[in-house]
Amino acid sequence: MAQKTTPVLSQQLLLSVAEELKLPLLQIAREAERGELGGQTDVQSIRVAADSALRLLDNYALGVRLALEPAAELMPESVSVSSILYDTGQQLDALAKSYGVALELNIGGRFGPVLAHRQGLQAALVSLGAALIEALPAQDSPQLKLQLATHRSRYGIVAGLYANTKLLSNEALRRGRALQHRSRQPLLDLTHTSGAGIFVADAILQAMRLNLRASRHHRLYGLGTVLQPSKQIQLV
Amino acid sequence: MAQILLIEPDRRLAETYAQALQTDGHRVRSAAGAQAAISAADAATPDLIILELQLVEHSGIEFLYELRSYTDWQHIPVIVHTQVPPGEFDGSRGLLEDELGVRSYLYKPRTSLRRLLAETRQLTAVTT
Numbered sequence: 001m002a003q004k005t006t007p008v009l010s011q012q013l014l015l016s017v018a019e020e021l022k023l024p025l026l027q028i029a030r031e032a033e034r035g036e037l038g039g040q041t042d043v044q045s046i047r048v049a050a051d052s053a054l055r056l057l058d059n060y061a062l063g064v065r066l067a068l069e070p071a072a073e074l075m076p077e078s079v080s081v082s083s084i085l086y087d088t089g090q091q092l093d094a095l096a097k098s099y100g101v102a103l104e105l106n107i108g109g110r111f112g113p114v115l116a117h118r119q120g121l122q123a124a125l126v127s128l129g130a131a132l133i134e135a136l137p138a139q140d141s142p143q144l145k146l147q148l149a150t151h152r153s154r155y156g157i158v159a160g161l162y163a164n165t166k167l168l169s170n171e172a173l174r175r176g177r178a179l180q181h182r183s184r185q186p187l188l189d190l191t192h193t194s195g196a197g198i199f200v201a202d203a204i205l206q207a208m209r210l211n212l213r214a215s216r217h218h219r220l221y222g223l224g225t226v227l228q229p230s231k232q233i234q235l236v
Numbered sequence: 237m238a239q240i241l242l243i244e245p246d247r248r249l250a251e252t253y254a255q256a257l258q259t260d261g262h263r264v265r266s267a268a269g270a271q272a273a274i275s276a277a278d279a280a281t282p283d284l285i286i287l288e289l290q291l292v293e294h295s296g297i298e299f300l301y302e303l304r305s306y307t308d309w310q311h312i313p314v315i316v317h318t319q320v321p322p323g324e325f326d327g328s329r330g331l332l333e334d335e336l337g338v339r340s341y342l343y344k345p346r347t348s349l350r351r352l353l354a355e356t357r358q359l360t361a362v363t364t
Contacts (some may be wrong), residue, residue, distance in 0.1 A: 019319075022319060022345055023246060023249075023319075025345075026249060026344060026345060027246075027248050027249055027252065030249065030252045030253070030256075030349055031252050033348060033349045033350070034252055034255060034256050034259075034349060037256065037259070037349060037350070037353075038259065039255060039256060039259050042252075045248060045251075045252075048248075049248065098248060099247050099248065100247060134246070135292070137245075137246075137247040137268055138245035138246070138247075138268045138269055138291070138292045139268075139269075139292060184290060184319075184320065184324075185290055188292070188293065189292070189293060190292065191292060192245035192246070192288070192290045192291055192292050193290075
């Protein structure tokens with residue numbers, strides 16, 4: 001179990017979010033200006049960029065609220081991890097299309113319910129997924145694929161996002177957390193940005209006493225979190 | 237018509253900039269990272285390079301060192317068009333301009349498309 005901390009309140013994370021927000025705002029501003037200069041503005045691209053900025057702000061705010069909640073308010077409930085992954089996929093679909101990343105859902109295994117704070121887990125996975133979708137095209141790897149998947153490990157049920165290109169090792173993740181306020185690119189091997197989406201996911205999971213970790217799923221590389229199975233019987 | 241090599245890691249921004257440059261009469265090839273950019277330059281020497289310094293794995297500075305290590309590419313003009321504020325490069329502006337041949341340093345959040353297109357026109361008019 002991760003220690004209860006309040007990293008979401010850190011100035012480092014706020015700085016990281018502020019840096020990250022420049023990207024969708026730049027996309028909107030320059031695409032709009034292209035229209036002013038006589039080109040045909042891609043309205044859908046502007047909408048996806050605006051959604052991206054709103055999503056980051058929303059998830060950051062949720063992380064702050066969760067970190068401020070008394071522990072009793074964060075009691076995990078019995079939730080279906082498949083349904084959370086499905087909803088995550090729905091929320092990320094337009095962004096993935098706009099970045100040319102094939103988003104897949106792999107929830108074929110039969111898993112019972114897990115114990116989690118539904119809203120928090122969903123927000124962490126969406127934040128993580130959005131950050132990975134935006135980062136992957138810079139990897140110079142053709143036919144990029146990102147899979148939302150779950151599998152059983154000896155520690156519990158792992159829910160995460162997996163790509164057909166290397167993402168981050170646990171060591172790179174640890175180094176990135178330490179470098180957050182000292183480097184413009186603390187996750188240099190993965191992204192050209194501040195990596196705020198990943199750090200926001202990390203902070204939300206920590207607020208729920210969960211860990212973001214490197215993980216493998218079949219031949220894919222990923223990041224995910226381990227959840228404990230719920231004893232509650234799942235009603236079908 | 238000038239050949240521009242646009243090195244931009246964000247796919248969506250790359251599309252916007254590439255379309256604007258094309259509308260302005262240039263031919264544009266895009267690369268998301270340093271390795272792809274070297275391959276693109278190898279395939280056809282560009283008249284101008286527009287470079288983001290924040291890349292994945294290899295930085296824009298590393299790319300510039302590699303670029304300038306080849307005789308054929310030593311004189312290609314480079315516009316640095318980056319999210320790194322100019323203040324963070326105070327100590328190495330000399331390095332960028334004198335040693336690595338950077339002709340212009342544009343801070344992306346404060347640089348309009350108009351300005352980027354104007355700089356591009358100016359530098360390609362000299363070289364083509």
